[in-house]
Amino acid sequence: MSAPDWKNVLPAPSPGARLHEAWFTTYDEPDVGLLVEHMLPSLLGTSHSLTQEIHERTMFFGELSTTLEALRGRITIISTPSNDERQSSQYPWLWRYVSHFTAGSKSRAVQHSKFWAFHWKVGNEDHLELYVSSANLTSSAFKNQVQAGWKVSMQLDERISPTSRGTWGILVPFLEALGASAGDIAMVRIQRLIGLLSRVECPEEVTFVASIPGAKSAALQLKQFNASAIHVLAPTIGEWNEKSLTDWSVDVGVEASKTHLKWIALDHPWAASNCWTLSTIASLALATKGVTLDCLPNDGKFTTEHSDGDDRWSHAKLYLIRSRNKKKRRLLITSANWSSSAWGAGKQPPRNFELGVVIETNWADLETMGKPFSLGKIPLCIDGVRSKLDDLKLQWAEASWDGKSIQLRTRSSDPAISITAIVSFTSGSPKKGISLIDGVGDILWDVPERTPTTAQFTQGQETLAVDIVDLRPPAEFAKTPLPEIDPAVSAALREAFLLQRYGGSMVEPNPIPSQGVKGKRSGVGIPCVDYSVQTWLDARAAFGVVDNWRAALGQATNDPTLLDKVRLDGKELHALYAKRGEVAAVLVAEELGWRLIEEA
Numbered sequence: 044m045s046a047p048d049w050k051n052v053l054p055a056p057s058p059g060a061r062l063h064e065a066w067f068t069t070y071d072e073p074d075v076g077l078l079v080e081h082m083l084p085s086l087l088g089t090s091h092s093l094t095q096e097i098h099e100r101t102m103f104f105g106e107l108s109t110t111l112e113a114l115r116g117r118i119t120i121i122s123t124p125s126n127d128e129r130q131s132s133q134y135p136w137l138w139r140y141v142s143h144f145t146a147g148s149k150s151r152a153v154q155h156s157k158f159w160a161f162h163w164k165v166g167n168e169d170h171l172e173l174y175v176s177s178a179n180l181t182s183s184a185f186k187n188q189v190q191a192g193w194k195v196s197m198q199l200d201e202r203i204s205p206t207s208r209g210t211w212g213i214l215v216p217f218l219e220a221l222g223a224s225a226g227d228i229a230m231v232r233i234q235r236l237i238g239l240l241s242r243v244e245c246p247e248e249v250t251f252v253a254s255i256p257g258a259k260s261a262a263l264q265l266k267q268f269n270a271s272a273i274h275v276l277a278p279t280i281g282e283w284n285e286k287s288l289t290d291w292s293v294d295v296g297v298e299a300s301k302t303h304l305k306w307i308a309l310d311h312p313w314a315a316s317n318c319w320t321l322s323t324i325a326s327l328a329l330a331t332k333g334v335t336l337d338c339l340p341n342d343g344k345f346t347t348e349h350s351d352g353d354d355r356w357s358h359a360k361l362y363l364i365r366s367r368n369k370k371k372r373r374l375l376i377t378s379a380n381w382s383s384s385a386w387g388a389g390k391q392p393p394r395n396f397e398l399g400v401v402i403e404t405n406w407a408d409l410e411t412m413g414k415p416f417s418l419g420k421i422p423l424c425i426d427g428v429r430s431k432l433d434d435l436k437l438q439w440a441e442a443s444w445d446g447k448s449i450q451l452r453t454r455s456s457d458p459a460i461s462i463t464a465i466v467s468f469t470s471g472s473p474k475k476g477i478s479l480i481d482g483v484g485d486i487l488w489d490v491p492e493r494t495p496t497t498a499q500f501t502q503g504q505e506t507l508a509v510d511i512v513d514l515r516p517p518a519e520f521a522k523t524p525l526p527e528i529d530p531a532v533s534a535a536l537r538e539a540f541l542l543q544r545y546g547g548s549m550v551e552p553n554p555i556p557s558q559g560v561k562g563k564r565s566g567v568g569i570p571c572v573d574y575s576v577q578t579w580l581d582a583r584a585a586f587g588v589v590d591n592w593r594a595a596l597g598q599a600t601n602d603p604t605l606l607d608k609v610r611l612d613g614k615e616l617h618a619l620y621a622k623r624g625e626v627a628a629v630l631v632a633e634e635l636g637w638r639l640i641e642e643a
Contacts, residue, residue: 047191047345047346047406048346048348049345049346049347049348049349052192052194053081053082053085053086053185054082054085054086054159054161054172054174055085055086055088056086056087056088056163057163057165057196059165059166060163060164060165060170061088061163061164062086062087062088062114062161062162062163062164063114063117063162063163063164063169064114064117064118064161064162064235064236065086065114065117065118065119065159065160065161065162066119066120066121066158066159066160066161066232066233066236067118067119067120067121067158067159067180068120068121068122068154068156068157068158068159068221068396068398069120069121069122069154069157069179069180069181070122070123070153070154070155070156070157070179070378071122071123071125071179071180071181072122072125072127073120073122073143073180073181074180074181074182075132075133075134075135075137076133076134076182077180077181077182077185078137078141078180079107079133079134079137080093081185082180083107083111083118083141084103084107086161087107087110087111087114089103089106089107089110090106091103091105091106091107100527101527101528101529101532101536102536104525104526104527104528105525105528105532105533105536105539105540106540106543108136108140108525108526108527108528109525109536109537109540109541109544110540110544111140111141112140112520112521113544113608113612114140115139115140115513115517115520115608116142116232116514116604117232117605118140118141118142119141119142119144119229119232119233120141120142120143120144120180121144121145121146121154121221121225121229122143122144122145122146122154122180123145123146123147123152123153123154123155124145124146124147124438124439124440124507124509125145125507125508126435126437126505126506126507128506129497129499129508134526134527135469135496135497136469136494136496136526136527138496138510138511138512138513139494139513139520139523140513142228142229142232142512142513143509143510143512144225144226144228144229144441144512145225145439145440145441145509146221146224146225146396146439147224147438147439147454148223148224148225148226148439148441148452148454149223149224149454150224150256150257151256151394151438151456152224152256152394152395152396153256153384153394153395153396154221154224154225154395154396155378155379155385155395155396155397156217156221156253156378156395156396156397156398157175157176157177157178157179157192157378157398158173158174158175158378158398159172159173159174159176160172160173160174160236160239162236162239164598168198168199169198169199169239169242170196170197170198170199171196171197171199171239171240171242171243172194172195172196172197173194173195173197174192174193174194175192175193175251175376175377175378175398175399175400176190176191176192176193176376176378177190177191177192177358177359177360177376177377177378178190178192178358184358186355187316187355187356188355188356188357188358189345189349189353189355189356189357189358189359190358190359191359191360191361191376192376193376193400193402195246195249197243197246198243199239199242199243200242200243201242202242203238203241203242204241204242205241206244207240207241207242207243207244208237208240208241210244210245211240211245211251212245212250212251213251213252213253213264214240214245214251214253214398215237215240216253216255217251217253217255217396217398218233218236218237218240219233219237220255220256220258220396221233221396222234224256224396226439226441226452228441228443228512228514248402248403249400249401249402250267250400250401250402251398251399251400251401252264252265252375252377252398252399252400252401253396253397253398253399254379254385254386254387254393254395254396254397254398255393255396256392256393256394256395256396257392257393258387258392258393259387259392260290260291260294260386260387260388260389260391260392260393261379261385261386261387261393261397262291262294262295262386262387262388263294263295265294265295265296265362265364265375266294266295266296268364268366268373268401269296269366269367269368270295270296270297270301270364270365270366270367271297271301271365271366271367272297272301272302272303272364272365273295273297273301273302273303273362273363273364273365274303274305274337274362274363274365274409274410274412275302275303275304275305275361275362275381276305276357276359276360276361276362276409276412277359277360277361277379277380277381278313278318278319278320278356278357278358278359278360278380279318279319279320279380279381279382280304280320280321280322280325280326280329280380280381280382281325281380281381281382281383281384281385282322282324282325282382282383283325283328283329283382283383284324284325284328285328285331285332286389287383287388287389287391288328288329288332288334288388289332290388290389290390290391291383291386291388291389292332293389294386294387294388294389298333299329299332299333299334300332300333300334300335302334302335303334303335303337303410303413304329304334304335304336304337304381305337305339305409305412305413306319306321306336306337306338306339306413306422306423307319307338307339307422307423308338308341308416308420308421308422308423309421309422309423310341311339311341311423312341312354312356313356313357314423315356316356317425318356318358319356319423319425320425320426321422321423321424321425322424322425322426323424323426326422326424335415336415336416336422337412337413337414337415338413338414338415338416338417338420338422339412339413340412340413343412343413345357345359345408360376360377360378360379360380360381360399361374361375361376361377361409362374362375362377362399363375363404363406363407363409363410364401365410371403372403372404372405372406372407373401373402373403373404374401374402374403374404374406374409375399375400375401376399376400376402377397377398377399377400378397378398378399379395379397379399385397435505436455436456436457436460436502436503436505437453437455437462437500437501437502437505437506437507438454438455438456439453439454439507440452440453440454440498440500440507440509441453441509441512442464442466442495442497442498442509442510442511442512443511443512443513443514444488444494444495444511444512444513444514444515445514445515446489446491446514446515446516446519446520447487447488447489448485448486448487448488448489449466449475449485449486449488449495449498449511450484450485451464451466451477451479451483451484451485451486451498451500452482452483453479453482453483453500453502453507454482455482455502457502458481458482460502460503461478461479461502462478462479462482462500462501462502463476463477463478463479463500463501463502464476464477464479464484464498464499464500464501465498465499465501466486466488466495466497466498466511467495467496467497467498467499468493468494468495468496469493469494469496470492470493472490472493475488479500491515491519491520491522491523492522492523492524494513494523495511496510496511497509497510497511498511516607517607517608517611518607518611521537521611521615525537537615538615538619541612541615541616541619542588542616542619544612545588545591545592545595545612545616546587546588546591547584547588548584581625581627581628582626582627582630582631585620585627585628585630585631586630586631586634588616588631589616589631589634589635589638592609592612592613592616592635593638595609595612596609596610596613596638596642610639610642613635613638613639613642614639616635617632617635617636617639620632620635
């Protein structure tokens with residue numbers, strides 16, 4: 044790496060690629076508006092936009108929801124449990140399609156990593172794309188903050204290799220621990236990602252650094268780089284004392300006096316955010332141990348593309364490691380702030396899940412960025428509020444629905460105190476309450492038109508709300524109406540986007556008749572003199588849809604959940620063509636019927 048690039052990043056498919064599975068981690072509760080309006084449309088490569096124009100808006104939600112339905116069970120988000128009061132969601136239906144889990148099922152844990160992984164299908168090839176950054180899944184992370192991140196794209200081998208898996212170092216144990224912490228359902232999803240990592244070697248000159256709650260100090264992982272000095276840029280500095288700071292320095296293998304913290308003065312523009320926090324006590328400990336505080340200039344820029352007047356504050360976490368070989372530098376791009384909670388120190392283990400990557404670099408700006416604080420320049424000191432998670436007994440919860448009953452699970456540090464749960468539903472359904480026994484409870488519910496959305500658990504004065512994971516089989520899920528769409532056109536949109544997904548014509552938004560929506564045939568507007576030719580063209584296009592469906596069926600052979608979904612698509616395609624009555628449609632329906640019998 045020579046120098047950082049300045050980019051506005053939303054993940055998007057490359058030409059010819061389609062998403063097969065996605066994994067996200069975030070600290071804050073994921074922002075539904077960001078996901079629905081920006082992240083997912085970009086990731087899925089949808090063709091319609093969210094506008095106030097009724098036809099285009101209908102097409103946007105129709106395409107988004109039907110595309111997400113095809114990927115249900117394959118978009119996973121893991122965050123930290125939030126005991127804050129739940130705000131009403133603009134798009135509560137999203138969690139039918141996207142699975143949201145929280146860490147802490149085994150023991151207290153803070154999920155603070157920011158890791159994205161995408162499994163792409165490009166023809167017959169599999170590709171894996173990884174992102175490690177400081178960006179949470181929130182609107183403010185993209186609009187109000189400057190982030191640092193790393194990305195890599197790799198083509199996967201056909202077979203799993205233990206040798207390939209071993210090249211990823213701490214990343215695999217980190218993912219295994221995170222999956223176990225997020226619960227059994229999440230663990231199954233994470234194991235699929237680990238399987239993909241076992242089909243490709245880690246890029247050369249890349250080393251992962253990870254913190255696992257309760258494990259050894261992650262700072263020990265930096266010792267291998269033989270640092271002579273470390274330059275730190277992070278917005279949150281932990282409650283260091285002389286002992287913990289000494290322990291951290293020993294773990295890293297560099298004296299505290301060789302650590303340079305890049306910090307801001309009271310008049311720096313970023314100070315207005317109140318999000319850069321260094322307590323007075325911690326600042327005294329840093330001074331006592333000889334840590335250098337370098338004052339960042341008020342108009343400092345990370346890259347030449349960083350525009351003047353950009354008032355976003357830096358949320359990046361960067362550690363520039365200068366090796367004892369003066370010619371070599373390494374840059375750690377991570378989610379970890381400089382704190383013992385993130386890193387651990389000596390015998391004190393980390394409390395957070397954190398993830399970063401170390402790469403070799405020629406970029407030395409972080410070394411020269413900032414000068415010692417001069418007289419009259421006072422470092423910003425804000426005493427941060429201690430996390431409420433430290434005192435909470437109700438530490439983790441999970442709720443899932445299989446179409447027959449809602450399964451509720453919790454973990455508390457004080458199981459002697461009773462726990463109750465209230466489940467909320469769509470369409471104004473009355474809430475359902477239950478008392479849990481040993482942290483477990485079930486509620487019978489088999490009404491697809493009124494899907495359960497959230498479960499709120501209460502223990503004493505504490506509450507914890509979670510999104511309900513929808514585990515219904517594909518045939519049952521299909522009974523649920525499409526969100527944000529007039530029921531009169533819902534069925535027609537399902538059919539239209541089903542055809543489009545398997546290579547049929549693109550769906551046009553105007554007009555949208557209540558009796559159905561049709562894809563626009565190529566050549567529409569040109570009078571057709573020879574109807575036999577048009578029939579042949581229709582048949583050819585329809586059999587192309589069948590061929591694509593058969594290919595998808597073959598790719599799903601080793602995945603029971605995906606196989607059920609593709610088979611259901613085949614049945615719906617058969618019904619769609621059978622009811623059209625056209626010569627070409629009848630032939631296609633017969634072909635699909637034979638294929639479905641073969642697969643039964």
